[in-house]
Each structure stands twice: as C-alpha cells, then as structure tokens.
Amino acid sequence: MNNAHPGLPEFDYIKPATLAEASQFLVQHENESRPFMGGTDIIVRMRDGFWKDKYLVEVKHLEGMTSIHFDPVKGLTIGAATSMNNVAAHPDIQRYYPLLAEAANSVASYQLRNRATVVGNICNASPAGDTTGASMVLGGVLSVHGAGGLRTEPLTTFFLGPGKTVLKPGDIVTAITFPIPPKGWAGKYIKLGRNALSDLSIVGVTVLGYPDAATKSGYRFHIVLASVAPVPFVAAAAEAVLAEKTISDDVLDAAAAAAMDGCKPIDDVRSSARYRKLMVRNLTRKALDEVWTKIK
C-alpha cells in the first residue's frame, strides 16, 4: 500500500498444531520469531520497522488459550488469547474482579479490544499497559509453556524493563490466574490520557485496599503506577505508610506524596515528567479516597 504508512514487511505466518511444536519452533528460530496473539502491538511495531521477525507464530488456537474458568476456592483462570472485551464482559470477572474489567475497558476502542488481549498487554511490557496494574494488585500469575515444559511466573518479578520480561525464547504464556481477592477489598483504576477515552495513559494509578489484621493500621493497600518508570511501578513507600499509620485524611495525603516522591517519570510526547509527578500525587489521593470510603 503506497500511502504514508508502508505495508507490512515480509514474514511467514506459522500455525503449529501443539504448544510443544510452537515452543520448539520459537526456540529454533530464536531472535527471528515471536508468538502472535491479537497482533495489536506486533502489527504496528512490524509495520513501523521496529520489529523484523521472519516468523509470526500463531498461538491463539492452541489448547485452553481462550477459556475462562472461575472456581470459588482456587480463583480465576483466563486463557491467554481471551480478548479484552471477553474479559470485561465475563459475569464472574464483573462480579469478583471488577477492577480487571474496568482496566480492560479503558484500553483503546471497542473494535481494538476484540483483538487486544490482557496477556499480550502484559507480555508487551509497556510501562503504559492499562491492564498490568490491575493484574499485579490482584496477584496475577502467568502460566508459561517453554522448551522445558510448564512453569509459572508471578507478575511481581516478571518485568525487567520497557519491552523486557523474564520470558525466554520458546516461552508461550498460556493463561493468567488470579487467587480469590482478599475479603472486603475494593479497587480503583484511574487513567489520565490526553483525551477522556481511548488514549494511552500519561499516568495510570491502580489501587487495591482491604482490611488486614496483620498490619498496624488494620488495612493493606497495593498501589501500582503506569507510565512513570521503565516498568510498572509498585509504590512501596506509599503502601508502607498506609500499613503503618492509623488511616486519616493526613495519612492518605502522606501516602499520595510518598507515591509522587518515589516515582521517576520521564518527559515524552504525552507529558512532561513534572506534570506526571503532580498527577501521580493527585490521582493516587483520589483513588485512595474512593477505595478507603468503600472499605473502612
């Protein structure tokens, strides 16, 4: 297509019959192949010339990749190739994990969410990924099929840098699982974009809070910030403030300030670093307020 955007470069589309075959192919073609899911990052990156893979390996059709299963004891399992719309619309997810549905619904547009997946969003490891924060605060763990068989990878140690994760050649994430959320929890995702709907985040704030007898304050909060660091940023200092001190307006203020002080955002096309920092404080405060009102 001879318009301002060039067409896609040449590659071969491969459709293996089994996970074992797919992992083997990916190992044999290290550095020139990758798993192909919704393609919403891959097609853009290939067309713009950033990625030059010779092979795209279809994995959406492989066993278990699109099923969703909820068990009241074990929790939730979402097949990796489940579209964001199917995640957001699933009754068990709306009922027991509404934060995840909210995060999925904040991505791009309805059409795009029919292709984009939560697991692809996570594997792409963009610090702006909208579903990463919710997946982290809800305790998400990835099931991975690699050259050496099956293993699990918790999200807490998954991200190494922008676009970099612990996944190795041959690794295919088959599902993401979540434990039953803590009793009495509430969560909030606030996404600040350049427009009200559909843009990538300037800053994203995910907060989850619940009563916890093991902390001094009697509550525990998990806070993950998007677009303020090379990886999704856990606001540990703010979490500590909220675990230690009896919660009051002043303590919520202090936690929001700690979140701001802890992150080191950059200037880019979407925003200046300074604006990001101030928005981290204000939006963390706002999200904390909403969550606190629900759980206190």
Place this chain on the structure above:
Amino acid sequence: MSTHKITVKINGGLEQVEVPSNMSLLSMLREKLALTGVKNGCAAGECGACTIMMNGEPVNSCMVLAVEADGAELVTVEGLTTEGKLDAIQEALIDKNAVQCGFCTPGILISANALLTRNPNPSETEIREALVGNLCRCTGYIRIIEAVKAAVEMHKEEA
C-alpha cells in the same frame, strides 16, 4: 514468503482467496475482493475507517492478518443493505445529515450496528463509548450520535 489459500464467508457469499502471510485483512478486502467500502485511514488501529464484522464482532481490519480470516464470517458495509434497502442506521445518517466527506461512514455504520446488536437500547454515553474508535474529521460527531439515537427509536417503532 509463504502464501495461504483461505476461504471466507463474506456478506453472505463464499470467497476463496490466496493471500501472502503479510497481507492485512484490510488490503485483502480492498485489493483482492474490491470491497472498497472498507477504508484505509491509518492502517494503525486508530481511526476505525476499516472496521468490519468478523465472526459477529467489529474489528479493525488493518489489525488482522488476512490469513487469520480463514473460515471466518465477515460483513463489510456493502453487506448492510438487503436487496438494495438501506438499514435503519444508514437511513438515520442520511436524515440527520451526519455524512460529509463520508470516509468515516462505513466504519461508523459497522460499529453502530454492532452496538445495537449487543445493546438495542444504548444510552448516549454507551453510544459515544462504542464509537470512540471511529474518528470523523468533518461532522463534529453530534449529528452522528443523533443519528444513532434516531435509529434506536426506529428499531423500537418497528418492534
């Protein structure tokens, strides 16, 4: 580069097409099947001009590889009319003067149709959310939203 022989059900008919691995579904529809109602505005998933129905759900056809459509059921704007008769949303867009250059219109029609299929009585917010991925550089959107609302009323009267 490998090519693939695929079969798609499109606007009710069956088509067999041979496509290279790197061909987008958008290119296939326009260049192999001459369905030029599907528009290429950005080829990047941003504008929605290429929106079509794939297995009952709207997708950006620029964000799908043609080979992935093997066995799929597709509907483009060309498939919305039955025996030359426009559907309710098409009529409403005309009535409300919601078409200027018309480049965004096929995508708007598909997105709005998909919305009314999954939610026959959407609120204005739901209409706006459903059309977030369909950019229009001409109309300022107000008339488009009004037209979708009018189509909802037309459906109610028919029912």
